Amino acid sequence: MDTENKLCNKVEECYHIMGKKWMGLIVHTLMEEPKRFSEIHAFIPDLSKRVLNERMKELEDNGIVLRNVIADRPVRTEYSLTKKGTELGRSLKALEAWADKWL
Template structure:
């Protein structure tokens, strides 16, 4: 039996999704932004084990793939906030059952 093109496309997309969420801290960062936008320091305080360098790297990756939106707010003092795009919100909803499972079983 041969795979159809659409089956291969689905596997490719699933694999791409796992490549995003399997990176250390990605799910944790996404979950931290589910309820409301946060400044860099707020994300960092929620995840104290995460270094500033790694947080910067991961947020940039999430921004590049359209999961996180970075907004510079020009009020005084100038600040930057990060929020989830619709794509990010949908991914966060998909991660939530895993988060619930981890709280219960790990």
């Protein structure tokens, strides 16, 4: 029973993180390659920059996204998925396939 309860808690935490609006789409945009903030925003134009900034911080805090500052001129920041984020993205692909078939 204790193992089942731990699994339930982990699943609940996953839904808590990914259940927030835009999280899945942000992870989806980063599946192919790292992107700058403006590129992510352009892919999801209905997402406000303020909310995108909040979500990126949450994803970074959860170890799903890595923020990389590139010291070129001008300085730029790129976001990419961590190994944890890439595995999550692969899981979301199944959901995308379901949506394509049924929605």
